[in-house]
Amino acid sequence: xxxxxxxxxxxxLLFTCTACGSPESPVISEVxxxxxxxxxxxxxxxAEAETASQQETQTETTATGKxxxxxxxxxxxxxxENAEREYTYTYQVPTITIEGNEEAQNKIQKDLNAYVETFLxxxxxxxxGTVYEGEMSGVTSYEELSFQVIRAxxxxxxxxxxxEGYDQGAHGWYxxxxxxxxxxxxxxITFDSLGNSFRDKALELVTKKAAEMQATDDCFFPDYExxxxxxxxxxxxxxxxxxxxxxxxxIAGTGNGPASPTFSITGDGFAFESGQYVLQPYAVxxxxxxxxAEDFGDALTAxxx
Numbered sequence: 001x002x003x004x005x006x007x008x009x010x011x012x013l014l015f016t017c018t019a020c021g022s023p024e025s026p027v028i029s030e031v032x033x034x035x036x037x038x039x040x041x042x043x044x045x046x047a048e049a050e051t052a053s054q055q056e057t058q059t060e061t062t063a064t065g066k067x068x069x070x071x072x073x074x075x076x077x078x079x080x081e082n083a084e085r086e087y088t089y090t091y092q093v094p095t096i097t098i099e100g101n102e103e104a105q106n107k108i109q110k111d112l113n114a115y116v117e118t119f120l121x122x123x124x125x126x127x128x129g130t131v132y133e134g135e136m137s138g139v140t141s142y143e144e145l146s147f148q149v150i151r152a153x154x155x156x157x158x159x160x161x162x163x164e165g166y167d168q169g170a171h172g173w174y175x176x177x178x179x180x181x182x183x184x185x186x187x188x189i190t191f192d193s194l195g196n197s198f199r200d201k202a203l204e205l206v207t208k209k210a211a212e213m214q215a216t217d218d219c220f221f222p223d224y225e226x227x228x229x230x231x232x233x234x235x236x237x238x239x240x241x242x243x244x245x246x247x248x249x250x251i252a253g254t255g256n257g258p259a260s261p262t263f264s265i266t267g268d269g270f271a272f273e274s275g276q277y278v279l280q281p282y283a284v285x286x287x288x289x290x291x292x293a294e295d296f297g298d299a300l301t302a303x304x305x
Contacts, residue, residue, distance in 0.1 A: 067152040067183065068097040069159075078129055087129030087167075091119055091145035096157070098183060107186030108157065111179065113162060119145045128167055141167045150264045155304045156189070158265040159182045176273060176286065182304075189265070191234045194302045201299035202263075202291075203232045206272050209289045210279065219287070224279040231274045232288065235261040268305065269293045295297045 023048040075090040082171035094112050122128070129141040143165035150158040158180045166172035180189040191199040207228050214220050221227075226246050263272045270291040276282050293305045 010203065030148075064100050066154050067157060068099075069152060070095045070097075071147050071148055075229075084131060085129040086131050087123070087141040087143070089123055089143045089145075091116060092147040094147050094159070101184065101186075104182075104184060104186030111181075111188075112159075115177075115179075116145070119163070126242045132168060139166060139168075142163070143167075151266055152183075154183050156182050158267050160264060169302050171282070173276065174286070175275060178273070180261060180263070180265055188235065188261075189235055189302075189304075192236075192251075193301045194304075195296070196301070197299045198301075199232065201296050202270070202272065203228065205291050205295055206231055206289050209291070210274075213287075219284050220279045221281070227279055230278050231262055231272050233259040233262040235259055265304065266290075269295075 017201065043088045055152070071094045073090065073092050075088070077088045078085045093116055094111050096105055098108075123143065128143065143163070146162040148160050148162065150160060152158075158178070161177040163175045163177065163180070164172065182188065182189060182193075187193075191202065195201075207225070210224065210228065210231075212219065214224070229242055229246065235258065237257050237259040242255050242259070243256060261269055262275070269290060272289045272291070274280060274287040274289070277284065282286055293300060
């Protein structure tokens with residue numbers, strides 16, 4: 001088992017967005033699903049019990065400041081004796097330290113831990129890696145959960161989880177899931193907390209930018225406008241309600257649960273994401289709408305810039 005430690009002391013990192021057109025761990029038979037108040041310890045115990053491979057540690061420091069975020073990488077694979085499931089997986093475990101503010105630190109850490117735990121449970125409790133008879137792919141199923149810091153200072157912590165994988169389909173997937181917190185309180189940042197009219201203004205600005213991009217690049221679906229709301233989400237929305245509004249009650253389905261935030265906060269503004277198949281075909285990839293903070297005018301009342 002190889003274990004790599006990446007340390008990043010961050011005061012603020014900018015996020016690079018794309019335009020239109022374009023960890024290492026134990027080898028175990030099943031993910032244990034153990035609660036991860038201290039996931040590093042549980043993973044290490046599994047590793048020591050199931051592999052005698054050489055361990056390797058690497059440390060990298062980016063900057064210094066009030067907020068420190070370190071990540072540990074882990075990897076694992078299916079039980080080689082189980083011919084019905086074959087997969088590999090990698091994931092990162094972030095640890096956050098906010099100098100002088102343990103309460104906010106613990107609140108954010110709990111949320112980050114829960115995300116990793118959900119990832120591990122999904123591998124253990126789903127049909128991921130099932131080998132279907134007659135499958136022609138020949139490619140082993142895999143899933144990778146990565147973690148990146150977009151901004152981390154005394155006002156805002158904005159991070160993104162990247163989930164990439166392949167599971168015997170026509171092609172793989174890549175999903176980005178954002179988390180934004182107020183550094184002083186550890187609370188998640190919602191549109192209402194940014195300003196009473198922030199959501200409406202964000203929808204207006206994204207709609208305008210999407211129209212400009214469509215006029216020049218023609219990269220979205222012909223009816224993309226009806227799905228713009230799926231690009232402006234803060235995690236408080238009920239996806240059943242939104243899908244029914246967009247696609248109609250007969251085909252939207254139910255049980256979709258709460259939304260995942262689709263925006264990040266950089267040092268000078270916001271980025272809203274259109275994920276795969278939202279406004280554009282799969283081949284276009286992920287599209288980000290970058291909007292400077294000043295474009296929101298009076299709609300942005302929170303002091304975060």
